[in-house]
Amino acid sequence: MKRFWRRHSIILAVAAGVLCLLIASFGNRTATAVYLDQAAARGANTLGLAVTALRGQLARYEKLPELIADYKDIRDLVANPGDGARVAAMNRHLKAVNALLESSDIYVMLPDGLTLAASNYDQTPTFIGENFSYRPYFFDALAGGKGRFFALGTTSLKRGYYFGAPIRPNGGETVMGVVVVKIDVDAIESAWRGGDYEIVVTDPEGIIFMTGRPDWLFTTLQPLTEDRLARTAVTRRYAETPLVELPATRLRTADGHDLISISDRGGTRQYLTVTEAMPEADWTVKVLLDTASVRTQVLTTIAALVLLVALAAMGAAVWLQRRARLAERLQVQREAQEELERRVAERTADLAEVNRLLKDEVAERRATERALRKTQSDLVQAGKLAALGQMSAALSHELNQPLAAARTYADNAGILIERGRIDEARETVGRIASLVDRMASIGKHLRNFARKPNQKLGPVALDEAVRDTLEIVAWRLKAADAELVVDLGPAPPVVHAGSVRLQQVLVNIVSNAADAVEGLPDRRIELRARQEGDRVLITVADRGPGVPEAIAERIFDPFFSTKGVGKGLGLGLSISYNIVKDFGGSLTVGRRPDGGALVSIALDAAHAPARETSHEAAA
Template identity: 35%
Template structure:
């Protein structure tokens, strides 16, 4: 038992440092987390302040511009009512208010002046507040003595008030001026200015905004649900005054859905406040605005008792601040981790100093492991170099295979293009034998001459095909279209006669010429005419139209058939190499591709379309003969 006790004592001694190290590690971890949270909170606070100031500066700039615009819209016509007392018609009416002729003359004057100013209404009241004359005849005779703007003008001051029209129910800005007869106020001139331009300009701010009057009642807002609500609780006597003056018509003034604590700078008249998240919201719109927090900025408009407020959303500020906080926390964690690594390195150095012998053995073992690793790496490098060499050889083989495929396409194209001239030579040679048996040597001579020309043309066919493969340039010259068409039709003369095809050649007597290689032009025509004859093979009526014209500074040569036309779904593919709509063995699908390449080499184009009267129509566009090239 004593021995067993002696054996357990070292275990308890060794357990105490282990528990201490665990507690120390836990404490350091908690400390690091605390420092990271502290750094994140500090960065969040600083970022919110800095970005709020930036948002405040940007919003104040927008607010200044909008306030200036609103002042220009509302106050540009304020001096106009003062000029009404200069009118002789108005002065005469105020001296004799009951004269119908003077009422009509003064109303006509006010109507013309209001139309020139662009106001909503312009009218004149007597000392009792009765409208004597107005631009709107419906106002004449109304008693508006209860309006504040009338009372202020009657006392000799300029009245400026928002109010809703008694008759039309349209809100406006009323400006009133006293009309003097000497030192006595004998009447009041009132101009109603429309506020529609202000409603149309809310988009300039890009944020919810409102206009409130001296009663702190919202008279205009970018959000309709805010209109005719009070920013502060109205006293009972003020509510009674509003009912008497009927400034807001029949609208019931309710409380503004957001509770905003505003601060007003008496010197600059700058209004500012913050709507904290979740405070004082009633209604869906109020809860939506208050849930994210808003910066409230405002201005008192010069010369009016109106206050302009804008609600800038603080959500982007907080989102960016949250990102800054996260970045600061991560940075603090990185610094702490770096400090931990430095401390760990210091401890490792101390351990190396204490256990030098053990470390030397470890270094030896690691050196041997590194040597083995280097040997494996050298082997892998050799294997990789061998793989790269094999890949390079495979690439060379692929390039060679591509060249062989191109040579196969070229051989196929030559076979396709030489088929028709060889058929013509076969026909002409048979005719020559028949003519010799008859003794018609002149005809034999003509056929042999044609065969010689076709042989030369066969040699010329090979060069364009090689040009199609390697994009070589042709030798352009003045090529007469009638000659090219005649030569192409001659090759198909026997087939045209056997298949009873009616040819309408409008180029026979045409002097038109194009700037291109004549042999290549004939080759294009041979392809187009051959395709047209193939398309009409099953048609009961077969006709071929060929015409040429100078158009848009170019030469247009058209070949039209009486076949079924081009399938709209396949029309864009007819110029693809090896694409053919003919039956198996009817063609290789290279003729149109080569023809379009020839046209483009000459500086022109080959287009395919269906003719309105039926059949396919191919248009060959070629450049005209230059003036300096005409002999």
């Protein structure tokens, strides 16, 4: 059995190897020719569309110079070039016609090549006063023919196609001037960008003047000989623009395909070239298709054929192996079946026991997690209530002041009413209402702060959270004679958090900062926030003693405090750290380079601000 299998396996391997070599040798040439033909067909279709668009653009303006030249005012103008009023009127007329036709420029030239009137008379630079007698479109039209020329404007430095027509004032053969219409081809060129092909248009000297690749403009795929440069310089087709020869290598395949390799900063790329001439404009249009996709298709095809041969060989080998070992396998399968049934029974019993233990462990861990979350929530609430207890005396003072003022205003209102001074009494009652609103605002913030928050998160407007925080910690700042400087940027960020718990974090951090700067010469506390990508960084900096390195690692431990006895539970930073962690953010404490502590909070940015109807502000 083994000898039979080994002999036939060697024969199959040799046959498959020979077939793969034949596919790699002959299939590569055949597949390349086929895919190049398909690419050439696509390129010919693209080329036809590009040439049609160019011809359509030229045909749209081809007859316009003759129509404009036949206009009576134009003929009268060249007959009386010294009439300033006619020149000014014609300038305005040409500007209006140019805007209507959506052309680039329209201008009138005298027989000596001097521009008399132009649509850009009010622009800088203007064609008026310029002499373009060296342009072919001028002397062709001056000779009574049709002027056609593509060039880079020597004044405007903009590419355009020029149509020229002779002006005959009396309808005779004498040409007294030339009308020129310049059109812009940028709109067509911009549609060529993108895709796996490049479209270029070259002039009679082979210089590229239209292309979807800006770095190919005013370059040539042919050698820049002295004759070509001289002919280009005579007409100043490209003004002073330097002309560059692209490093290109040409190749013609046996199937008649033109290939060209072009090197640039991105490396060397090979293109399949499809060409069509436009004799009416003296242009040559080329479509260059990147052959990278062709090479990829060829490699994919060869790989697929080789893989198919390999799979066929493997299938034959499997079939032979099955024949050789069928009898032996049947016996092995019977023995393996019995052994498998025994092991499955044992493994099933083991898995059932493990599954039961896992269920018990999962239930225990879930109960532990619920207990931990409840404990954390209770600690958060205890921290807030402790902060409220510390606030009580100052808040009593905050409420007593408006109460005393309200009492005084009420007495004054009664006296004013008795004396008939109703307007002053109404103003006094308004002040009482303002004091009541202030007390209600203080009570509202304390009620919201003391309420046990919901665990749901959402967008929270940072400016609203800071404003509410200031209402709560104002007493502490006042007691420490500290100044809180808030800078949330031109557009206050919005973070993904819970509004009440975020307020608690800010209250804890600002209160700690107030404790740190109390009694110091510089009692400024800076709260800043900036959005950096999809994260918002909130920092609170003070100029106190800072956090010593010896206790930096323990700063977030529960019940750890650097304050005196009776001045805190040591839960503030621990609670704040866990709250920020629940938000998906991070809280760190460091030292400022010039002294003091720097607390940094990083949270995810959100898109819509939270309002008072959010989950955590709801009753």
